Amino acid sequence: MGSALPNDIDHVLLTEEQISSKLEEMAAQIDADYAGKDLLLVGVLKGAVMVMADLSRKLQHTTVAMDWMAVSSYGSGTKSSGVVRILKDLDADLEGRHVLIVEDIIDSGLTLSWLMSNLRSRGCASLEVAAMLRKPDAMKVELDVKYIGYDIPNEFVVGYGLDYAEKYRTLPYVGTLAPHVYEN
Numbered sequence: 356m357g358s359a360l361p362n363d364i365d366h367v368l369l370t371e372e373q374i375s376s377k378l379e380e381m382a383a384q385i386d387a388d389y390a391g392k393d394l395l396l397v398g399v400l401k402g403a404v405m406v407m408a409d410l411s412r413k414l415q416h417t418t419v420a421m422d423w424m425a426v427s428s429y430g431s432g433t434k435s436s437g438v439v440r441i442l443k444d445l446d447a448d449l450e451g452r453h454v455l456i457v458e459d460i461i462d463s464g465l466t467l468s469w470l471m472s473n474l475r476s477r478g479c480a481s482l483e484v485a486a487m488l489r490k491p492d493a494m495k496v497e498l499d500v501k502y503i504g505y506d507i508p509n510e511f512v513v514g515y516g517l518d519y520a521e522k523y524r525t526l527p528y529v530g531t532l533a534p535h536v537y538e539n
């Protein structure tokens with residue numbers, strides 16, 4: 356890691372290397388579990404874009420299709436409202452498909468809980484979740500998440516797809532924001 360962190364980043368939680376090696380492990384598990392099957396990856400916009408791109412390219416033995424969904428539960432703030440709206444629905448019909456939701460982060464779990472029951476009602480053959488990050492101390496609902504990258508402390512994080520007011524998504528690592536950013 357270079358010495359020049361952007362001024363807005365307080366500290367790095369997960370380096371680019373840590374993210375990449377964890378995604379290798381997750382991809383190997385997914386490959387083993389779905390061998391010989393067709394898998395539909397459902398990415399949740401916009402945060403999961405990086406996980407989707409990197410995880411999907413590490414899958415060696417699974418035939419994947421990709422689709423995207425955009426939901427809103429946060430606005431531009433940092434707290435989940437629990438009220439989920441579909442901003443962009445899937446193009447794909449899920450009937451009879453093996454579906455894997457690809458998520459950046461599970462915080463309260465409210466978004467994912469809602470999304471899982473929504474997608475399950477569309478008649479998938481199977482439905483699982485792969486999430487890069489999870490905040491166990493923030494979770495408000497029990498969720499069965501099959502593939503999980505890292506458990507992290509209950510702090511707001513940015514980078515690797517995660518934003519604060521649409522900024523910082525392109526940072527290659529996951530880090531916490533310096534307090535002055537929130538105070539503006």
Ligand code: XMP
Pocket residue numbers: 399402428429435458459460461462463464465466467510511512513517518519
């Ligand atoms: P819930 O609370 O419903 O939230 O599990 C899930 C969604 O909220 C966003 N989220 C974050 N975004 N830094 C972010 O940039 C965070 O620390 C954070 N925590 C939650 C994210 O879009 C996630 O899918």
Ligand code: MG
Pocket residue numbers: 399400401402403458459460
């Ligand atoms: Mg998300």
